[in-house]
Amino acid sequence: VGDDGADAETEAAAGDTDAADDDDEEEAAAPPPSPDEIFRAAFLTTLRRDLKPPVLAAEAVGAAAKLGGASVKETSWKKAAKFLESLAGVVDCREKSKGVLEVVSVDWGRAPPFELVEKAAVADEFAALRATKRGGC
Secondary structure (H helix, E strand, O other): OHHHHHHHHHHHHHHHHHHHHHHHHHHHHOOOOOHHHHHHHHHHHHHHHHOOOOEEHHHHHHHHHHHHOOOHHHOOOOOHHHHHHHOOOOEEEEEEEOOEEEEEEEOOOOOOOOOOOOOOOHHHHHHHOOOOOOOOO
16 A cells, blocks of 8 residues: 555656656746846836825835835845836835935836836745844844
């Protein structure tokens, strides 16, 4: 009986491998989104669905990082200010006080195409949790 169960598991595993190969072919046709694409979509989703302007840019960037599971530091922009500059003409920002930016409006007609982002998978959230500073107090 033990051998038959092992054979069934082997056959099931072989079936799973075939299904995995089919998934690989589909993924080859559509590569996974880059951190830039994920973050941009999460940011625009945040402004459209969760936080309506006017909102502090730092609050929107933080909410987008949490939603998408990727921080702005993982993107090619590295800094929120550079990211916001890349959306000039789409996102209208003003300096609320020295060094504090506020998103005052979004021109959705000029926004790049994006799909609304659902909450990141739990595994992605854990991957995003890591220390940002080292050393003692």
